[in-house]
Amino acid sequence: MSGHALPPAGLRGDGGGPALGPVRASGATVEAGTPAPARHTIAIQHVTHILQGGRRLGYDIEALLRRADISPALLASPSARVTQGQYAALIRTLRRVMRDELWGLLDRPVTPGVFAQVCRSLVDCATLEDAIRTGLRLYRQHIDAFAPRLHVAADGKTAAVVLHPRAPASACRSFAESTFVFHAYAVVSWLVAGQIPLTRVELSAAASPGRTDTERVFKTAVSYGQPVTALHFDAASLRLPVMQDAASLREFLRETPRNLLIRYRDNSCLAERIRQHLRSHLDGELPSLEQMAQRLRLTPQTLRRRLRDEGRGYQSIKDNLRRDVAIGMMERPGMTLQDVALRLGFSEPSTFHRAFKKWTGVAPGEYRMRGMRAENVPAA
Known part of the structure; x- marks a missing residue:
């Protein structure tokens, strides 16, 4: 959430308050054939915003980013995105280093716990x-x-x-x-x-x-x-009555907030239902709006109107899904850029390169190299 709210990502359940989405385990490997989750990525502007407190207090920003496996070079790309796991790791790092649940944003820290x-x-x-x-x-x-x-x-x-x-x-x-x-x-x-x-x-x-x-x-x-x-x-x-108790609270604190807004926000909207459906068709030609409307038992006009009411467009849903999955796949060292292009339904790697640069502001090869530089530089 920047000067705007953020999509969720999770943090380990240490009762530490704000954090976003599932964190990728350090050193974990993922089989190349495993489908990438359709998790939303996070705009680099949100990373910039969350670092404001650290900058104000004089922390080494590049070192903080590297500890979260985020390349500092991405801050210079206005269209860049980071994964939920990277963003979550950054929040965890800021909380641990600053001992503050609001990450140095205010003069008085909010004590962890x-x-x-x-x-x-x-x-x-x-x-x-x-x-x-x-x-x-x-x-x-x-x-x-x-x-x-x-x-x-x-x-x-x-x-x-x-x-x-x-x-x-x-x-x-x-x-x-x-x-x-x-x-x-x-x-x-x-x-x-x-x-x-x-x-x-x-x-x-x-x-x-x-x-x-x-x-x-x-x-x-x-x-x-x-x-x-x-x-x-x-x-x-x-x-409305409070539905939770001490038992469900323990689970909530273990998972907070990895699945919270995904459960109570994303799945309830039409755009997210479409996104989940498209995820299973990424390796081929994605359905047209007319075909999607037919599958949802709606008219194309109704589908357009309902998406417009949610502030979304069908083409943007397709583009954002491909972008998010591409960024997730490029974290896998075993997948070549050609593999990623084919898994996303691009018949030519050059088409994928052009699309990725439009999505993020940098070519996929450069994007991956920036991430590798972040991983290979020792954290301070």
Whole structure:
């Protein structure tokens, strides 16, 4: 989540709070014939944003990136992407080095373990409203830069989690606020075992150039550069019962947040269903929009309209899937670039090269070499 929210990735379950997706085990090998998972990759801008605290505090940024198997050279490629595992490893590194669950973004660190402590209090609550008020009250004891509060409209119809700023505006504070509401939304969804529909999202952060993942994460309109950061939703959701207990919390903390938003966000939208279906057809010609509509028992017009409502396009879903799987496959030393091209349905390697450079800003060979340089340079 940058000045925008991020798609999830996981971190090992040490109760350390924010982290994204499954982490690739160090030194693990993957058979070349094993299909690459269709996990979303993460824009390099998010990597830049999450390093703001480290830069502010004078840490060696290149050393931090290398410990996460991310080539520092990728920061110079605006279209570059990293895997969820790389991003998760970076979060783990920042948390461990800085001893801060918000990665040096605020003047006062959030001590590792606070996230787990708050979650233990939430599962004892009866309703979602009780849980939200409890969680925000506890976090106000650990964060000075903003005060998170729940507001319910006078007519009782709408509600909002609002972060009231208590420190001067800065890029670091804005990113910390976006991070906070991203994870708050994730925890709320887990507590009620389902996604809470948002009516709108307001972020104090400025919008980044180009398309970000924020709308895909929140599935609603996002306004940037706002006076306060806030999540707005139907107040009826506050009456939902908390569905989790101490036993499910242990599992949650072990996995957090590897499968959280994948479970409660991605699988519920049409674009993600299409993406999963296309994943099984990558090695050949992908279905046309008309063919996909027929398989989903929709008219082409309805499919276009529903994707448009989600802010997506059919061609972009196909391109993004191929890009994400290509990046994942290139982490496998046993696969040549020609192998990757063929597995993605490109009849000519040159066509794959052109497509990959369009997706990421660099040719696939150069992209792989940058990653190899990151792995071969000893971490500081």
